Amino acid sequence: MATLKDVAKIAGVSVKTVSNVVNGYDFVKPENRKRVEEALASTGYRPNLGARNLRRGRTGFLGLMLPELSIPYFGELAGLVLQAAQEHEWNVLIEQTLGTRERERNTLSALGPHLIDGAIISPEALHTNDFEDLAPGVPLVMLGEHVVDVPIDHVGIDNVQAARIAVRHLISLGRRRIAAIGAHPQRHTAAQRLDGYHSALEEAGLAPIPELVLPALRYHRANGAEAMAHLLALPEPPDAVFCFNDLLAIGALRAAAERGVQVPSDMAIVGFDNNEESAYSLPSLTTIAPDKAAIARTAVDLLRRRIAGGTDLAPEDVQTPFSLEIRNSTVA
């Protein structure tokens, strides 16, 4: 593998001059520039990023910590983060935590400043004090969950409002017994969505029905199916369900179908995330559609700002847009 030294020897100039050409420095005699460029081409020179970063004190890498790539929301998001990072010539290192606090702590503590310039994290189980213990020494941007009392930039949508809009939609269709699937003791986003759910009920003058609020420990399809099965076994089942993500909704859809419950006539279902698959389910899924590209772009931008030196800026909490995507699981 060719190094600057090799190229310099061939071109008959100093190492630094080659470096200057490679880095687009202006003042190089055209003749020398040409010779260097030829030498570069003939050797197929590629800079050794390790060495360059060692010198520059930057690594060229961003970390991306998320629960699981096989979860569509995170797969889609990761793809968009990769794209946004690429536009700024960053490579992305992805770390999966499977949503366990243990692995999230490990990952956080492994986030040395030598490995990455900054990280985008999507924690599910981290506690406030984990951040203090393990302060990784690089800028972080948090997605989704918002651990409030930690001074870290955050990007996400207004979960309360989004949930409210979803439930309002169900109410506007005449539904009155509206269930919620996805309550979770630790998750902030779950609490917020539950808030929105309750406030929408309240503003419509509907009394909350506690047994229609179901928890979900994980947000997978199986959990949604399980919850829906439980709801349908109630003496008085709901006429609509707001699921805290699309996977839960897809599971719910299936459980309903298996029991001959018609969606949307007997049971309207709204999801959250707008996974690609949700436009193709049968029936297609009405869902809250966050602007994932905006989330990815914003996260990378915030990180850029911090890395560029804004260490003592106040932590920002950026809210990205979302919309309600109305499909056949609520309106035939």
Added chain:
Amino acid sequence: MATLKDVAKIAGVSVKTVSNVVNGYDFVKPENRKRVEEALASTGYRPNLGARNLRRGRTGFLGLMLPELSIPYFGELAGLVLQAAQEHEWNVLIEQTLGTRERERNTLSALGPHLIDGAIISPEALHTNDFEDLAPGVPLVMLGEHVVDVPIDHVGIDNVQAARIAVRHLISLGRRRIAAIGAHPQRHTAAQRLDGYHSALEEAGLAPIPELVLPALRYHRANGAEAMAHLLALPEPPDAVFCFNDLLAIGALRAAAERGVQVPSDMAIVGFDNNEESAYSLPSLTTIAPDKAAIARTAVDLLRRRIAGGTDLAPEDVQTPFSLEIRNSTVA
């Protein structure tokens, strides 16, 4: 950020002694070892991987080139590769090509030995000579597509056999007009699956019906829907479809439902890949289920072998197991 030098100063020893402790060298006086360890702990020292790798000539990174993380198959696969790589203390750098030859070429050529120790690639559009042009100088393992005349390790399933088994299944259900969706002029895997399709028809004494073989330029849900719409508009539509991946099948499922065609009674559908979502579609999807974990593990192992020095080993082509997952899109 603490460096070896800082730690050395605190512990009152030389840099090298600290390095020795960090790297588990045996002959360090217990007393010094203790002092160094304390200093390490008190500074929270973390090795600068860039510098270490510069010195060692290795990077600790694996590349993973794939079309799109938002495609469930690749999202799931990427997750498994990350896990397999992690077991050998490798970090993984993911690069998305969107399946374009242009970006695949770029990625391949950017795969300098400085950045990664080896790469797992899942090309869709690369030509044989691209590999010669751009020989990245690090070991590669290819997944899925098999560009035959390139001497590179390959991992995948027996596509011909898998397709044959899928189509046999349809035939065993009494279907006689069996369509195929996913033919593609360049893709090797498409050609192989088409082979399997034809050979299954032949062994059952069924004459191939050319207009039932539909191409798909991309393998997304929309392409499947489009193809199915086309099939249903034929004067004599098929009674079964073999789709070359699950996304096509999901699209086909939807197109059928939209036109009131009952699956599986009027139309049986088989997919390929066993995406997680396919167990939850309505009806659930019969599909070829490759052992994705085995693919990921095998790919990482092959890479390990090469990186460990086996440069002049003959290229291997490992076939991983698969099964036919029978669900309600063929059997009610």
Added chain:
DNA sequence: CATCGTTGGTACAACGTTGTAAATCCGCCG
């Protein structure tokens, strides 16, 4: 013609780590 600024080029050091070879220490043997 002396001075200056601009352009073009170079040598050197440094980033943090580890391999090599050489230095130092120590107990023990003769």
Added chain:
DNA sequence: CGGCGGATTTACAACGTTGTACCAACGATG
């Protein structure tokens, strides 16, 4: 007590890059 040999430690160089400081050549300016 001199020296031997292993244990322990160290100085130094090197990995490939780039920032800094400096040097050289040149035309223009006064």
